[in-house]
Amino acid sequence: MEFFSHQTNFQFMATRKVWFGLSIVLMIAALALLVTRGLNLATDFTGGVTVQASFPAAADLGAVRTQIAAEGFRDAVVEYVGSARAVAIRLPPERDQTSSQLRSRLESALRKVNSGATVQSLSVVGPQVGAELKKSAAWALAFTLLFIFLYIAWRFHTWRLSLGAILAVLHDPILVLGFFALTQISFDLPVVAAVLAVIGYSLNDTVVVFDRIRERFEGNRRLAPNVVLDQAINQTLSRTIMTKVVTSIVVVALLVLGGPVLRGFSAALLIGILAGTYSSIYISSAIALECGLTAEHIFPSARKAAVDSLP
Amino acid sequence: MLEYARWKYILIAVVLAVAVLFALPNVFAEAPALQLAHADHSAVTTAELHAVTAVLQQDKVAYTNAYVQNGRLVVLFANVPDQLRGSDAVDGKFQKKYISAKTLMPQTPTWLRDLGLKPMPLGLDLSGGLDLLYQVDIKSAVRQILQTYTQDATRALAEAHVPVAGITNVATGGSTVPNAIQITLGPQADLAAAQRALANPLNGLTMTTSTQSGGLVIRATMPEATIRQRENYAIEQDISILRNRANQLGVSEPIVQRQGNDRIDVQLPGIQNMAEVKHLLGQTATLEFHLNDTENSAYTAQQTGNVPLGDKLYTDTWNGEPVLLKREVIATGEQLTNASASEGAQGPQVNVTLDSRAGENMLRTTKANVGKPMGVVLITKHSVTTKMDGKEQTREVTTEKVINDAVIDGVFADRFQITGLTLGEAQDLAILLRSGSFVTPPVLVSQNLIGPSLGAANIRMGVMALVIGMASVLVFMAIYYKVFGLVADAVLIANVVLLTALLSMMHASLSLPGIAGIILTVGIAVDANVLIYERVREELRKGVSPQAAIRAGFEKAFSAIADSNVTTGIAGLVLWIFGTGAIRGFAIVLTLGIATSMFTSLMGSRALVTLMYGGRRKLARLHI
Numbered sequence: 020m021e022f023f024s025h026q027t028n029f030q031f032m033a034t035r036k037v038w039f040g041l042s043i044v045l046m047i048a049a050l051a052l053l054v055t056r057g058l059n060l061a062t063d064f065t066g067g068v069t070v071q072a073s074f075p076a077a078a079d080l081g082a083v084r085t086q087i088a089a090e091g092f093r094d095a096v097v098e099y100v101g102s103a104r105a106v107a108i109r110l111p112p113e114r115d116q117t118s119s120q121l122r123s124r125l126e127s128a129l130r131k132v133n134s135g136a137t138v139q140s141l142s143v144v145g146p147q148v149g150a151e152l153k154k155s156a157a158w159a160l161a162f163t164l165l166f167i168f169l170y171i172a173w174r175f176h177t178w179r180l181s182l183g184a185i186l187a188v189l190h191d192p193i194l195v196l197g198f199f200a201l202t203q204i205s206f207d208l209p210v211v212a213a214v215l216a217v218i219g220y221s222l223n224d225t226v227v228v229f230d231r232i233r234e235r236f237e238g239n240r241r242l243a244p245n246v247v248l249d250q251a252i253n254q255t256l257s258r259t260i261m262t263k264v265v266t267s268i269v270v271v272a273l274l275v276l277g278g279p280v281l282r283g284f285s286a287a288l289l290i291g292i293l294a295g296t297y298s299s300i301y302i303s304s305a306i307a308l309e310c311g312l313t314a315e316h317i318f319p320s321a322r323k324a325a326v327d328s329l330p
Numbered sequence: 331m332l333e334y335a336r337w338k339y340i341l342i343a344v345v346l347a348v349a350v351l352f353a354l355p356n357v358f359a360e361a362p363a364l365q366l367a368h369a370d371h372s373a374v375t376t377a378e379l380h381a382v383t384a385v386l387q388q389d390k391v392a393y394t395n396a397y398v399q400n401g402r403l404v405v406l407f408a409n410v411p412d413q414l415r416g417s418d419a420v421d422g423k424f425q426k427k428y429i430s431a432k433t434l435m436p437q438t439p440t441w442l443r444d445l446g447l448k449p450m451p452l453g454l455d456l457s458g459g460l461d462l463l464y465q466v467d468i469k470s471a472v473r474q475i476l477q478t479y480t481q482d483a484t485r486a487l488a489e490a491h492v493p494v495a496g497i498t499n500v501a502t503g504g505s506t507v508p509n510a511i512q513i514t515l516g517p518q519a520d521l522a523a524a525q526r527a528l529a530n531p532l533n534g535l536t537m538t539t540s541t542q543s544g545g546l547v548i549r550a551t552m553p554e555a556t557i558r559q560r561e562n563y564a565i566e567q568d569i570s571i572l573r574n575r576a577n578q579l580g581v582s583e584p585i586v587q588r589q590g591n592d593r594i595d596v597q598l599p600g601i602q603n604m605a606e607v608k609h610l611l612g613q614t615a616t617l618e619f620h621l622n623d624t625e626n627s628a629y630t631a632q633q634t635g636n637v638p639l640g641d642k643l644y645t646d647t648w649n650g651e652p653v654l655l656k657r658e659v660i661a662t663g664e665q666l667t668n669a670s671a672s673e674g675a676q677g678p679q680v681n682v683t684l685d686s687r688a689g690e691n692m693l694r695t696t697k698a699n700v701g702k703p704m705g706v707v708l709i710t711k712h713s714v715t716t717k718m719d720g721k722e723q724t725r726e727v728t729t730e731k732v733i734n735d736a737v738i739d740g741v742f743a744d745r746f747q748i749t750g751l752t753l754g755e756a757q758d759l760a761i762l763l764r765s766g767s768f769v770t771p772p773v774l775v776s777q778n779l780i781g782p783s784l785g786a787a788n789i790r791m792g793v794m795a796l797v798i799g800m801a802s803v804l805v806f807m808a809i810y811y812k813v814f815g816l817v818a819d820a821v822l823i824a825n826v827v828l829l830t831a832l833l834s835m836m837h838a839s840l841s842l843p844g845i846a847g848i849i850l851t852v853g854i855a856v857d858a859n860v861l862i863y864e865r866v867r868e869e870l871r872k873g874v875s876p877q878a879a880i881r882a883g884f885e886k887a888f889s890a891i892a893d894s895n896v897t898t899g900i901a902g903l904v905l906w907i908f909g910t911g912a913i914r915g916f917a918i919v920l921t922l923g924i925a926t927s928m929f930t931s932l933m934g935s936r937a938l939v940t941l942m943y944g945g946r947r948k949l950a951r952l953h954i
Contacts, residue, residue: 021810021867026868026871071784073783073784122779137781138779138781139780139781139783139784140778140779140780140781140784141777141778141779142776142777142778142779143776143777143778144775144776145463145465145775145776147465147775148463148775148776151590152910155908155909155910156908158908159904159905159908159909162904162908163900163901163904163905166900166904167897167900167901170896170897170900171897174893208912208913209843209846209912209913209916211913212843212905212909212912212913212916212917215901215904215905216850216901216916216920218901219897219898219899219900219901219902219920220898222894222897222898222901223854223857223894223895223897223898224894226890226893226894226897227861227890227893227894229893230889230890230893230894231890234886254868255864257864257867258860258861258864261810261860261864262853262856262857262860262861264806265803265806265807265853265856265857265860266850266853266856266857268799268802268803268806269799269800269802269803269849269850269852269853270849270850270853271799272795272798272799272802272849273795273799273846273849275795276791276794276795276798276799277791277792277795277842277846278787278788278791278792278842280455280788280842281791281792281795281842281843281846284843284846285846288850
């Protein structure tokens with residue numbers, strides 16, 4: 020079985036301006052959503068209390084909200100997780116949040132809704148812990164990008180490819196964040212891990228294409244760069260699609276079967292993988308081309324060596 | 331002809347054999363178990379094992395296995411009712427001799443256990459339990475030591491009759507907290523005399539002298555290294571206290587570890603009673619040094635029950651003998667600034683440092699009592715919940731026990747050694763002395779409680795996602811790449827085995843994000859195989875002979891696999907370093923998974939393909 024029985028010959032680079040336009044529109048939309056709606060940050064980052072409760076029958080969210088408010092908890096966010104019998108309640112940080120009465124107060128409020136309700140998990144995060152996590156997540160992102168830029172510049176001898184890779188790599192997580200701002204799915208620590216894994220995956224693709232570009236340039240230094248880039252993308256196309264199909268299979272399995280804890284995580288991965296496929300084709304190589312990438316940049320010693328070897 | 335070096339085949343075979351062995355303990359299902367440990371965490375003996383099994387046989391409680399592991403006695407049962415009956419039988423017979431925990435233990439065969447092989451422990455999100463995050467105010471630990479130095483300096487200057495205009499604590503060198511003592515000398519002060527007096531108490535501090543409008547000023551600054559040392563000491567002391575207490579809870583395997591600069595993470599699998607545990611961990615304990623009463627016999631007091639006036643009767647926890655101590659306190663645990671075990675001239679010893687006030691008291695006492703024994707009493711306070719008339723009542727209980735009783739062999743003050751111990755005893759005593767009271771009590775900043783049913787649901791869903799995701803990939807690869815697809819399938823399975831083995835070796839606990847990491851690793855390992863096979867197909871399309879196509883496929887795919895995995899690996903490593911909790915668990919699996927997938931895809935699949943196709947002289951076509 021093969022997706023493409025013959026070598027494809029799509030002219031990806033010819034239409035690059037169109038795709039740049041689309042990407043710019045998508046990025047602006049994502050950033051606008053991030054600014055206007057913002058992320059629905061979980062208590063991992065904001066600090067506060069998260070409770071997961073299970074009910075013997077479908078729970079009425081309105082009744083839960085009323086009882087929680089009656090118990091004296093303000094600004095509670097109440098939502099279903101996975102099914103109508105599982106409810107998550109999030110409370111803002113309280114001064115006395117380590118109080119051991121918290122659980123019994125919440126449980127008694129929930130029992131007024133349904134006597135069979137039980138608290139399944141309770142997590143209390145101090146505000147300073149949340150603030151630090153935000154900082155360390157930002158640092159992790161910055162260091163990942165820096166190291167990757169350096170590695171690619173070193174392996175491929177040119178900042179043009181590094182820049183293409185970094186822009187493609189920024190493109191994907193911004194789209195993922197935009198998706199989370201749009202859907203208001205809870206943004207927690209596992210989602211941060213997923214966003215960083217998306218960076219790794221997107222790069223993985225980009226680097227495979229770059230590797231082929233290097234190889235094509237090595238054999239045909241006279242060919243026009245846009246032809247070489249098209250060849251490289253076409254030759255790796257069946258691999259790109261095959262890998263994405265397989266990875267998507269496992270991520271979909273996680274999304275459907277992994278339960279509520281991993282739902283945001285797998286959604287972020289799925290969006291990121293789709294965006295990564297697109298960006299490694301249309302963004303990373305195309306930007307390097309716009310920056311004037313030629314064979315000389317990857318093999319700088321080539322011409323000099325030729326000159327030196329003349330008698 | 332394709333060839334592959336024989337040593338590579340041998341290497342792959344050895345690695346896989348070792349991996350299978352290490353991964354094997356994870357296969358066995360868990361059974362209800364009873365874990366018994368001594369409260370002072372001394373090892374349970376084989377004789378005790380026989381005593382316990384004898385009781386179980388006598389009460390006709392069926393058990394499937396019983397053994398001693400890491401100094402704990404483990405009894406496995408076929409079902410929960412047997413476990414409960416077993417627990418009652420043991421508790422009834424050996425009143426409070428053991429801390430017992432009802433838990434789940436894997437039914438690992440004896441021969442695997444004897445090799446020291448264990449399955450990956452489950453993270454709290456899978457096992458259910460309580461996760462507590464404490465913060466230690468390390469700055470206040472530094473402030474305390476600076477105060478002690480200040481007291482010592484004041485006393486030394488007064489004893490040397492050096493007039494002092496003022497002593498303050500100041501922050502120098504860009505420090506945000508006070509890190510230096512500033513002493514302004516009086517108008518007629520003798521600088522040399524002041525420096526002589528301060529040399530001993532302020533030993534280790536950097537001293538500078540200057541003339542300011544108020545007069546001569548001596549500034550003694552704590553070196554950066556001393557401050558770091560003090561901060562680390564405060565954290566490590568809190569960790570050892572929390573670990574000691576967590577061990578007393580009867581949890582099967584509590585984890586107490588440092589997190590970041592000033593945090594302590596306490597994980598208690600299986601614990602659901604939040605309030606009681608938090609109280610137990612946070613309880614305060616104190617130490618007291620008392621002189622022995624050598625004029626009256628402790629044995630007589632124990633037998634008659636008549637304790638002399640001004641005395642208190644204890645039992646020495648080290649040798650079980652009665653001890654009679656005077657009620658007068660020489661020093662308390664709050665005045666203890668350090669205790670460490672070391673190898674001295676007279677064998678192992680514990681080096682104790684007290685603050686200046688306790689040091690003076692100790693000096694006076696020891697001057698008058700050389701040759702007499704002195705006892706160390708550990709006092710702990712904790713709450714006990716009892717049921718009375720169906721109502722739960724909580725009351726505070728104080729326990730006092732003698733943890734050391736030794737002869738004073740000379741006059742000493744704030745620094746002294748306790749000798750006559752084995753090295754193990756010295757280390758334990760040093761921990762106990764340090765763990766008597768928190769220098770800087772840790773503050774609970776975050777807590778996470780996961781119910782047992784949620785844990786069970788998480789593990790069920792995680793394993794289900796893993797099995798179904800993996801199975802779909804295996805089927806898909808076999809259809810898409812035919813024979814080579816089957817090779818890829820073998821390699822993928824080997825990859826999961828290898829990864830499981832590595833994680834088991836590291837005793838990394840398996841959490842839900844970790845399972846997600848394993849599933850993603852399957853995707854990464856597939857990618858490497860896809861890169862190789864697509865390349866082989868490409869070469870075949872060019873009309874290259876099958877064997878040359880295989881060789882070219884592996885060779886040309888190498889740089890793409892290496893570069894793409896290194897970049898993903900960079901992301902994984904950064905997450906490993908910066909991440910905590912869920913993120914770290916995911917990052918460890920991702921990073922190790924990249925390493926194992928490169929090994930299995932590049933070496934494993936090449937070895938397998940060469941084995942299948944390498945020897946054939948005429949190879950018309952490849953099933954790819």
